[in-house]
Amino acid sequence: MILNKGGGTAKEEVCGGSNGGVLKKGPWSAAEDAVLVDYVKLHGEGNWNAVQRNTGLQRCGKSCRLRWANHLRPNLKKGAFSSHEERLIIDLHAKLGNKWARISAHLPGRTDNEIKNYWNTRVKRRIRQGLPLYPNDLPTPPPPYNPPTLPLSLPKTPPPTLSLFNPISLSSSVFSLHHPPPLLPSQTLKRCSQQNSFMGNPVFSPSQMGPFQISPMGFGFDPGRKLDFGFGSPSFELPSNQFSQNVTSNYVEEVEDDDEKVNPNNVGLSNSGLLDDLLQEAQVKVGLKRDREQDCGLQWDISSSENSSTGNKKEELEDQLINIDSQDLSNILELIPSLVQAPSWCNESGGESSAPQSSAVSTDDNCNVFDDQMPQPPSFAAMNNTSFEDDDGDDWNPGFYNWDNLPRIC
DNA sequence: AACCACGACAACCGCCTACTG
DNA sequence: GCAGTAGGCGGTTGTCGTGGT
Numbered sequence: 001m002i003l004n005k006g007g008g009t010a011k012e013e014v015c016g017g018s019n020g021g022v023l024k025k026g027p028w029s030a031a032e033d034a035v036l037v038d039y040v041k042l043h044g045e046g047n048w049n050a051v052q053r054n055t056g057l058q059r060c061g062k063s064c065r066l067r068w069a070n071h072l073r074p075n076l077k078k079g080a081f082s083s084h085e086e087r088l089i090i091d092l093h094a095k096l097g098n099k100w101a102r103i104s105a106h107l108p109g110r111t112d113n114e115i116k117n118y119w120n121t122r123v124k125r126r127i128r129q130g131l132p133l134y135p136n137d138l139p140t141p142p143p144p145y146n147p148p149t150l151p152l153s154l155p156k157t158p159p160p161t162l163s164l165f166n167p168i169s170l171s172s173s174v175f176s177l178h179h180p181p182p183l184l185p186s187q188t189l190k191r192c193s194q195q196n197s198f199m200g201n202p203v204f205s206p207s208q209m210g211p212f213q214i215s216p217m218g219f220g221f222d223p224g225r226k227l228d229f230g231f232g233s234p235s236f237e238l239p240s241n242q243f244s245q246n247v248t249s250n251y252v253e254e255v256e257d258d259d260e261k262v263n264p265n266n267v268g269l270s271n272s273g274l275l276d277d278l279l280q281e282a283q284v285k286v287g288l289k290r291d292r293e294q295d296c297g298l299q300w301d302i303s304s305s306e307n308s309s310t311g312n313k314k315e316e317l318e319d320q321l322i323n324i325d326s327q328d329l330s331n332i333l334e335l336i337p338s339l340v341q342a343p344s345w346c347n348e349s350g351g352e353s354s355a356p357q358s359s360a361v362s363t364d365d366n367c368n369v370f371d372d373q374m375p376q377p378p379s380f381a382a383m384n385n386t387s388f389e390d391d392d393g394d395d396w397n398p399g400f401y402n403w404d405n406l407p408r409i410c
Numbered sequence: 411a412a413c414c415a416c417g418a419c420a421a422c423c424g425c426c427t428a429c430t431g
Numbered sequence: 432g433c434a435g436t437a438g439g440c441g442g443t444t445g446t447c448g449t450g451g452t
Contacts, residue, residue, distance in 0.1 A: 027420070027446090049437065065438070066421070101440060112440075113420080120442090121417060263416090 024058040028067055032057060037072050045073075070111045077109025081118060088113055094134055158218055 022030075035057045043050070043066065048061030057064070070076075085107055092103045100112035101118075107115065126133050227318070 025422070048439080061422080061437070062423095062439090069439095070420080116441075117417095117419060121419095125417085359450065 023052070023060045023063070025063070028059075028071075032059065033067070036068060036173060040072070041067055066113075070113050075109055076111070085110065087117075089119060090134065093119060254399075 035055050036051060036059075039055050043054075045065075048065040048068075051061065051064045053059055059067070084182075089103060089108060092106055093147050096102050097236060098116075098119075100116045104110050104112040104115050123133060352389075
């Protein structure tokens with residue numbers, strides 16, 4: 001347990017205290033921890049505001065809850081994430097987005113805060129290295145985004161000019177994209193920071209839309225399939241920057257630029273919108289999933305997702321969607337012919353170097369995972385229970401990239 | 411030794427939702 | 432139905448430790 005990391009110079013501020021008292025902030029002391037632990041032992045979890053009232057602990061209820069949940073409660077697993085855990089996080093994030101609490105539910109003993117910190121650190125590292133945020137195990141077609149109803153929540157920042165997303169032009173075959181020159185990792189952030197990305201989404205940056213042209217072939221999906229981004233709809237659910245920036249060709253340029261070991265997809269990642277960038281990348285993969293569902297005639301009731309009364313339904317749906325059977329994979333593959341080719345850089349040693357304590361983890365985010373499993377995708381039972389081993393011997397469930405509950409953009 | 415970059419981590423903040431009276 | 436409250440969640444910030452130069 002780390003205590004008083006900051007030297008115990010906790011500020012003294014009111015922490016939304018209902019009694020108006022001055023509540024302590026900052027690192028917890030061992031004595032405070034002991035008080036809280038004793039209280040929870042006696043009274044159980046919950047009613048956190050009562051902790052202060054009953055114990056005199058000068059901490060607000062929120063702070064107590066957080067302290068307990070993240071550090072004091074039993075069965076917490078400390079230490080570095082295991083290889084399996086890391087892979088699970090990556091996979092679950094691809095499915096769920098920044099739903100840290102729900103991701104942590106799949107990782108016993110791990111807290112949402114811990115996972116969030118891990119992920120954010122990973123994102124920064126990946127971007128700095130110019131690597132894709134997700135393992136390059138799935139092709140990344142553009143999101144066939146076609147929300148049926150009103151937005152989950154309006155973006156706090158204005159959506160991009162809709163003319164940029166004219167569905168007609170998007171669905172036309174002349175819509176192509178080329179990347180700016182590949183960057184060395186050391187250059188990436190610099191350029192990213194210079195890019196005046198729109199909501200952290202460089203693809204949608206007006207200044208970039210000019211040179212960017214998206215080629216269906218570049219995406220690598222069947223050009224004959226009509227792309228329906230849903231932009232033409234009077235209402236669309238997601239904040240604009242959740243549309244993929246990486247509507248790019250992983251598999252074209254990466255192979256071409258294997259000398260650089262740089263994923264050109266990432267050259268546009270903004271320095272400030274790391275998570276947004278991540279969302280966009282995941283969104284691309286979600287598009288894959290949604291496309292499949294459209295083809296399969298499944299319902300995608302996003303309209304209910306913002307309705308609190310249907311929140312449980314939504315989560316149930318999410319959980320169901322996590323548990324996709326192998327047939328879904330086959331469906332996906334049918335949609336994306338000839339694309340599952342790991343870029344050459346993926347097999348090289350220049351991949352992500354895990355954090356020191358987790359260096360045993362994986363082979364650069366397992367960019368070959370998908371490939372390895374392509375021949376015989378396993379049956380995806382419950383996410384919690386089903387995994388299989390990749391060639392590293394690590395349990396790994398590639399899952400799918402449904403992302404129906406894309407987090408709002410704040 | 412000093413400096414810097416980076417990662418890891420803890421904690422706070424603001425918003426949202428559920429609950430309760 | 433409404434307002435107040437508590438709890439949960441995600442985003443962000445600040446601090447410390449470590450390794451490299």
